[in-house]
Amino acid sequence: MFSLIAAITFDPTIRGILVVAVAVAVLPGSIFMIISTNTGVKLGILITLAGLFGWIFLMSSVWWMYGIGLKGRDPSWQAIEVNMSRDSDTVTEQVNSLPRPEDLPDPVELLNRYPDIKATAMEDPAFASLVETDPQEHRLTLSKVASLDSQIREDLNEELGGWRILSEQDTRRGETTAAADAVLASDRSVSLTGFTGTADYFVEDVFFYGGKTADEPQLPDDDTSALSRAWTRITSIFEPKNPDLLSVVTVRQAKNFEPDPSKPPATTQPRTDVDALSVIQLRNLGNKRFVPALFTLVSLVLFVSFAYLLHHRDKLEMAMVEAHEQEKD
Structure with a gap:
């Protein structure tokens, strides 16, 4: 009993x-x-x-x-493709309109287009070290530059063939990057890329394509009026079907450093002599x-x-x- x-x-x-x-x-x-x-x-x-x-x-x-x-399944990112170099067309047709990482503007040159914004940003020692350091030692990403001002972000988006870059303040960047980390940590990706953990690569930029305009979050540096945001919400009501939302997370292999017990661990730095790897994902809205x-x-x-x-x-x-x-x- x-x-x-x-x-x-x-x-x-x-x-x-x-x-x-x-x-x-x-x-x-x-x-x-x-x-x-x-x-x-x-x-x-x-x-x-x-x-x-x-x-x-x-x-x-x-x-x-x-x-x-x-409730049902929560919305999530589903990996479609892991592209090693973008030398050839991708399976996802929309990604072909996104310039290759080598064809994108150089972050330092992009920053130099806005001297006033640069002068203000250089007052931060951490950001100044990224700009003044040799690019071969530490790469300044486009996301960091686009995070400085909404004007930089809007001008850069016009060069991306319908895509838009996420700033580092965008809350969606963390979720998208975490989904890409899960893809790169899978057994199939490990055999393909050689990455065994997040310390083996450096996340550069995150790009979005499609989706509803009303779903775009309000960032601290955005100057969009409340009336404009309200009108966007109203117009989204007459768009019952959600357009496909795609993301591309670009990463580069990280440099290997000899560990020094007397010093703190070195920050992850990308190798500029290798091609950027692109993780292409599709937003699954689920049935929550x-x-x-x-x-x-x-x-x-x-x-x-x-x-x-x-x-x-x-x-x-x-x-x-x-x-x-x-x-x-």
Whole structure:
């Protein structure tokens, strides 16, 4: 007997079934028992089930609205292709319009186009060290330059063939880079690239293509007016289908440094003598709200059905009472 109880305790499937069974028996079961003592078993079942599915409908409506509770798959990035050099056309057609890393503007030259912004940025010693250091030692990325001002970002996007670069303040950059890290850490990618961890490569830039304009986050340096943002939200309502959202994460092999126990670990630095590797990904919107939406609609149908049965039963009883009164008269 004790062995059976121990097996139930450590088996999550059996334990879960027992928990649900007890909960159903105690919660709806107790309500049904109380109601049935006053109305009878048949009417008690109808009232209990109508109340139960009405409550489930309200609860699942909140799940549907906020994407919580019993939900489907969350949106995620799915890798389409890992391109080693971009020397030839990629399988993803849209990526061919993005200039190759070697054809993109040099970050230092791009920064020199904006002397006022550069002067302000050079007041930061960390940023100044990136600009003044030999590019062979540490590469200044386009993302860092584009993060300085929205004007730089807008001008650079015009040269990207419909793509747009993400600044380092963009919250989407972290999620996209993390998805690319998972791809590069897979067994298949390790055999292809030779990367065994995130320390083996340096993430340079992240580019986006497509998607809804209304989904673009508001960055601290953006000067878009509130009225313009509101209008963008309104126009997105009439765009029910979400365009495909693609991302390209460019990385380079990192330099190898001899570890020095007396010094802190060296920062990751890219090798400028090798081609940049591009991780091409497609945004999968998932079905986060589909499951609660289905749950809500089923609960609503059941609630309306049991409520209609109660209404129909009341009408029959009223008709019988009326007929009985007429017979008495």
